Amino acid sequence: MFKPDENGVYARVHASPARRVFAYAVLFVLGALLIYLPLVQPPSVLWTIVMLGMGLAALLGAEMLRRATTNVIELTETEVRDSSGIVLAHMDEIELVDRGVFAFKPSNGFTLVLRSKKPRGWAPGLWWRLGRRVGVGGVTSAGQAKFMAEQIAFRLQGAGK
Numbered sequence: 001m002f003k004p005d006e007n008g009v010y011a012r013v014h015a016s017p018a019r020r021v022f023a024y025a026v027l028f029v030l031g032a033l034l035i036y037l038p039l040v041q042p043p044s045v046l047w048t049i050v051m052l053g054m055g056l057a058a059l060l061g062a063e064m065l066r067r068a069t070t071n072v073i074e075l076t077e078t079e080v081r082d083s084s085g086i087v088l089a090h091m092d093e094i095e096l097v098d099r100g101v102f103a104f105k106p107s108n109g110f111t112l113v114l115r116s117k118k119p120r121g122w123a124p125g126l127w128w129r130l131g132r133r134v135g136v137g138g139v140t141s142a143g144q145a146k147f148m149a150e151q152i153a154f155r156l157q158g159a160g161k
Helices: 017-040 045-068 142-158
Strands: 008-016 072-076 079-082 088-089 095-098 110-123 127-136
Touching: 008 142, 017 045, 045 072, 072 142, 088 110, 088 127, 095 142, 110 142, 127 142
Parallel strands: none
Antiparallel strands: 008 072, 072 079, 079 088, 095 110, 110 127
């Protein structure tokens, strides 16, 4: 088994710089176009309002993604956490790691199935939590996510779960 670093972290998953920039650019351009188009050629009052609202939502999403992807997901002996301090799951709560091809998981990531429901949470491009599932991935490095998923699965097997 691998040894933790000086902070007790066994594995880290962070956003891939190229994927982060691409995802941010796509959302930003979408938001800008949705705002620009109804101002240049207004379709109708209702559609203008709808498109402006969707454009603002896309710009807000781009900013949320930019901020969220500065964080790192860390695996310690007792928990999977975000570098901002949010605990995604405690190790004793995890039932299984789902990383199959047809699994409901983020791109380049994996899903943790927990024993009980947890509050919803979302860091665009990095992780989400809904009910008993925690998805890790999105704009992350596939190799780092695979390593973390294997480490969690190894620890679950070693604990006899």
